[in-house]
Amino acid sequence: MSDRLPGFSTLAVHAGAQPDPTTGARATPIYQTTSFVFNDADHAASLFGLQAFGNIYTRIGNPTNAVLEERVAALEGGTAALAVASGHAAQVVVLQQLMQPGDEFIAARKLYGGSINQFTHAFKSFGWNVVWADPDDISSFERAVTPRTKAIFIESIANPAGSITDIEAISTVARKAGVPLIVDNTLASPYLIRPIDHGADIVVHSLTKFLGGHGNSLGGIIVDAGTFDWSTGGKYPMLSEPRPEYHGIRLQETFGNFAFAIACRVLGLRDLGPALSPFNAFMILTGIETLPLRMQKQCDNAKAVAEFLAGHPAVASVSYAGLASDKYNQLARKYAPKGAGAVFTFSLKGGYDAGVNLVSKLQLFSHLANVGDTRSLVIHPASTTHSQLDDAAKIKSGAGPDVVRLSIGIEDKEDLIADLEQALGA
Numbered sequence: 001m002s003d004r005l006p007g008f009s010t011l012a013v014h015a016g017a018q019p020d021p022t023t024g025a026r027a028t029p030i031y032q033t034t035s036f037v038f039n040d041a042d043h044a045a046s047l048f049g050l051q052a053f054g055n056i057y058t059r060i061g062n063p064t065n066a067v068l069e070e071r072v073a074a075l076e077g078g079t080a081a082l083a084v085a086s087g088h089a090a091q092v093v094v095l096q097q098l099m100q101p102g103d104e105f106i107a108a109r110k111l112y113g114g115s116i117n118q119f120t121h122a123f124k125s126f127g128w129n130v131v132w133a134d135p136d137d138i139s140s141f142e143r144a145v146t147p148r149t150k151a152i153f154i155e156s157i158a159n160p161a162g163s164i165t166d167i168e169a170i171s172t173v174a175r176k177a178g179v180p181l182i183v184d185n186t187l188a189s190p191y192l193i194r195p196i197d198h199g200a201d202i203v204v205h206s207l208t209k210f211l212g213g214h215g216n217s218l219g220g221i222i223v224d225a226g227t228f229d230w231s232t233g234g235k236y237p238m239l240s241e242p243r244p245e246y247h248g249i250r251l252q253e254t255f256g257n258f259a260f261a262i263a264c265r266v267l268g269l270r271d272l273g274p275a276l277s278p279f280n281a282f283m284i285l286t287g288i289e290t291l292p293l294r295m296q297k298q299c300d301n302a303k304a305v306a307e308f309l310a311g312h313p314a315v316a317s318v319s320y321a322g323l324a325s326d327k328y329n330q331l332a333r334k335y336a337p338k339g340a341g342a343v344f345t346f347s348l349k350g351g352y353d354a355g356v357n358l359v360s361k362l363q364l365f366s367h368l369a370n371v372g373d374t375r376s377l378v379i380h381p382a383s384t385t386h387s388q389l390d391d392a393a394k395i396k397s398g399a400g401p402d403v404v405r406l407s408i409g410i411e412d413k414e415d416l417i418a419d420l421e422q423a424l425g426a
């Protein structure tokens, strides 16, 4: 073996996986079992007391899921990861380790519509308060910091308009405030952006999207950068204080730079329960093997489609950071030089009705609420994913009434453009 560190595409295929030691199986087997036999009573006791690592029960961990966790941790440059049932489950589990009732976290206003709902409504019932900030105005994050702030949450490439967030600038605010920066890296994937390289402390994903990549399996993951010191000021008791669930151990003291991933597993996943099925982990692992190929093709296709739309007379504007004229193009060149992602929006001169009409006329594009599939997808956010918001909030989050969102797949770009041309012209 050479001393060369493996590159991204090599890690996408190999990280975390070994031929199965019992059977020699080369693909990662689906360990479709709920539970694992202990060697003896001492072994069982040491597993339950966190003195030894090993498999107990699939709600807490599973060998198929472990390969997925190791692979995504390697791709993101983190110390450890925890796979869960969905992207939303990842968000709940992360914040449960950080927040006490009455605490606050600051979130960028431009987010996946489901995250806006989760933060605004579901989290309120836990006593977790979201404070919104504007990712285009870094000082709005600074102004939002209070003594009860426990985290800052942003998307690297933000839904729905594909805008690029200045991760380094916001990480400076988080550092000054003494709170971790959480980055939802779903729309970028680590192929385009590795938030940890830019100061993120925790990365979350909906694996459902580009990582799985085929629109067939839900999943989520949490990656621990291993960079945050949880012991200062008693702000994060889940990590710094003795845990009564585990004979009084302190997680940061015991597990060091992967304490956060451990907390998410042994306090979050164990007790809240959103475990990922090993079958879904297998599907997502298979998807990740081709992530670099798919993502590059999807970005290249997206740029061609965005350029076509920008020149079409029925189109009022196109928001794609990969276009030289886009207001996020500078940030795209810095953070995502390989491509500005495959999800973006455009607006139609004919407003809301034209948006609804276009969606109904497209044939190759599937009209549905997802992104990051091999297939090209379309949705009109104002009447679907963002319909819960009032008009002002829709516009602020990039989902105004005339806006259509595309997620570009791996088809031939000429076919995608022809489909849009017939639907716009009709």
Ligand SMILES: *Cc1c(COP(=O)(O)O)cnc(C)c1O
Binding pocket: 085, 086, 087, 088, 089, 112, 114, 115, 155, 159, 184, 186, 187, 205, 206, 207, 208, 209, 218, 219, 220, 371
């Ligand atoms: C889909 C999505 C989520 C939620 O993920 P699920 O797997 O659907 O729970 C969170 N963030 C972003 C950016 C998403 O696109």
